[in-house]
Amino acid sequence: MCYNDAYTANNELKVTKVTENNLQKNNFEDILFPHWDDLPNFDLYMDQVVEYINAVLTPLELPTVTSTMINNYVKKKMIIAPVKKRYQTLQIADILIISLLKPIFSLDQIRAAIDQITANDYPKNAFNSFVDTLLGYFKNPTNIPSEGASIETQLMQSAASVLFHKLEAEKSLALLQQKHPIKEVPTTK
Template identity: 45%
Template sequence: MAEFDQYHRWKNQIRELRIPHWSELPKFDLYMDQVIAFINDALGPLGVDPMTPAMINNYVKHQVILSPVKKKYQTMHLADLLLIGLLKPLFSTDTIRNGIDQVTAGDFPKQAYDNFVDALNDALAHIGEQHDVKVATTLNEKLMQVAIDAVISRIQSEKLLTMIQKPARRVKKI
């Protein structure tokens, strides 16, 4: 029973979390260490693995994100990295990039990002309960909803697994 109470406390904490909208992202260029701090502060409470400079450099090398301008990262970079951080445990970087490109082909990047964040924040606010979600009217909206459902399911399942796992018994060596 104590474990279930712990789960409810965690669920209530998650419901308070919010991923920042485009207008809440820094409006000035950031260096790598600032980007790392920003991304990890935003996603860390969701149990997302920390992002590292090597990961970001790899994303640039493989053209998952645009190259920084004079080693400085802009708002678009931050939005992409937040999405990659959320989706990377579930999808390949190629799939993530293709999804971002598809969604932003029909909408401005700022609006597409904010639509995703609105739906994700709504799902976080209702984590662990049934609630009405906006019915998708386009394939892009459906794609975003399915991705958000996958993120929410991953966050919950990983937390539940860590809460119910029993420490492995050690076998004595003879």
């Protein structure tokens, strides 16, 4: 499912279903992913963060994010601790990146990559560059990492490529299993 976020007059997060998207073959180009300016621009409490993150990740069929996971990210210093239990745009962006890359990289590798990329660039610019790179792979899977690009850009391109191909392989496997279910063979003791 693809979601769009909207805000009520009281600045409450309201997530609404926009389209049905079950990642059928070749419809990765339909995936929407927010840029920095599309992220909530006001502080969110934990339950709102969990709802928002999961709404964004649902079309990618990635594992659900829980409040326990986010609390662990704070304890491990993967993200900055919330101020008065409220999360800001930077923390939400970090949680999204961690959630995207966690199936393919360790938490330490993800944090190191975020730190390296943002060492010479603003987090907003780095986040938007990664989103553009990722959406580029979803729209055109034959994208080849740019020669002569900065090492930061190459890292983002490689991570986006790995994520895209992992999602594509999982979808292909699910389609195969649906077409040709394999009966489990009993094991002997």
